[in-house]
Amino acid sequence: MLKKNVLLFMKGMSMGAAxxxxxxxxxxxxxxxxxxxxxxxxxxxxxxxxxxxLFREGWSAFWHxxxxxxxxxLGCGIFISLFTLAKSISWVLVNHPIPIWSFFIGLVLVxxxxxxxxxxxxxxxxxxxxxxxVGFAWWFSGMSPFQExxxxxxxxxxxxxxxxxxxxxxxxxxxxxxxxxxxYQPVLAAVSSxxxxxxxxxxxxxxxGLLAFSHILSWLLVNARxxxxxxxxxxxxxxxxxxxxxxxxxxxxxxxxxxxTYEQLTGESSQLLLACSAGLVAMVIxxxxxxxxxxxx
Numbered sequence: 001m002l003k004k005n006v007l008l009f010m011k012g013m014s015m016g017a018a019x020x021x022x023x024x025x026x027x028x029x030x031x032x033x034x035x036x037x038x039x040x041x042x043x044x045x046x047x048x049x050x051x052x053x054l055f056r057e058g059w060s061a062f063w064h065x066x067x068x069x070x071x072x073x074l075g076c077g078i079f080i081s082l083f084t085l086a087k088s089i090s091w092v093l094v095n096h097p098i099p100i101w102s103f104f105i106g107l108v109l110v111x112x113x114x115x116x117x118x119x120x121x122x123x124x125x126x127x128x129x130x131x132x133x134v135g136f137a138w139w140f141s142g143m144s145p146f147q148e149x150x151x152x153x154x155x156x157x158x159x160x161x162x163x164x165x166x167x168x169x170x171x172x173x174x175x176x177x178x179x180x181x182x183x184y185q186p187v188l189a190a191v192s193s194x195x196x197x198x199x200x201x202x203x204x205x206x207x208x209g210l211l212a213f214s215h216i217l218s219w220l221l222v223n224a225r226x227x228x229x230x231x232x233x234x235x236x237x238x239x240x241x242x243x244x245x246x247x248x249x250x251x252x253x254x255x256x257x258x259x260x261t262y263e264q265l266t267g268e269s270s271q272l273l274l275a276c277s278a279g280l281v282a283m284v285i286x287x288x289x290x291x292x293x294x295x296x297x
Contacts, residue, residue, distance in 0.1 A: 005069075008070065008073045012075065012077020012080075013077040013081040014029045015029045015081070017085050020085060021093065021173070025167060028111050031170050032290065039074070042071050043071075043210060043211065044214050046211050082191060098271045099245075099271060099274050099275055103279060105279055105282075106279030106283045107282040107283075108237075108239060109240075112236050112237055115232065119230065126230040127230070129228075132234065133237075134235070134237050135234075136234075136238065137238025153197060155183065156186075156190075156198050156202045157205035159187075160202040160204065160209065161206065162177060162209060163178050169235070170235065170236055173242075245275055259275075
């Protein structure tokens with residue numbers, strides 16, 4: 001039991017680390033580590049019936065009903081990761097962008113392979129859903145950020161409700177959504193400085209958004225699982241548009257370029273070998289996580 005709980009805590013840490021990075025989704029990590037369905041199912045238990053269980057059968061029955069131990073251990077891992085790794089990940093992204101973005105691409109590619117294995121069959125509708133997912137994520141990742149100079153607490157609440165929906169969707173990054181909404185830097189600053197009013201507003205929005213959206217997503221996974229999986233897999237592939245390590249930074253947007261063009265434009269090394277190595281390391285880590293998850297189940 002202790003080993004299982006430690007492993008679940010580490011999965012939460014991995015999800016939290018992923019949610020800090022624009023372009024990477026904690027939902028992707030949940031899928032990789034085999035806890036996605038249980039996570040959605042547990043969140044989905046927060047319905048009026050849960051209140052009935054609490055008052056009629058007591059706290060113990062309520063805790064069991066909502067899978068409280070699972071949510072508490074996973075949530076602790078996520079929040080500890082968010083508060084301890086936010087500065088470190090931001091520093092790595094600024095100082096070593098090429099290998100770290102390559103690492104995330106490796107993570108996404110092996111995750112796509114993992115999700116494709118979940119599809120029992122492929123038909124024309126699942127293929128269309130996949131293409132739509134690619135197109136949506138590609139369009140989303142190419143949008144220009146909205147500039148919010150001084151967001152108030154209500155803005156943080158709304159942004160939290162919107163971003164948390166993306167955080168549980170593989171392929172759509174909650175951090176990217178915060179970036180587009182113009183509050184990514186203020187949120188990071190609030191986490192780093194423990195700005196309690198902002199964090200409470202953001203967390204409240206996250207709770208409301210999570211409870212509302214998880215019901216919809218759970219229903220879709222039950223009634224249209226193949227189409228949803230195909231769409232989510234497509235979104236993961238489309239998210240590579242944002243993760244691409246070599247970019248030409250313009251005045252108002254960044255354009256993806258080849259490693260060779262990057263060297264010509266910047267006069268700096270493309271670090272191609274290091275980038276490929278980082279991607280391979282990510283793939284190996286995911287395969288190990290899958291193996292551990294399979295054995296633990």
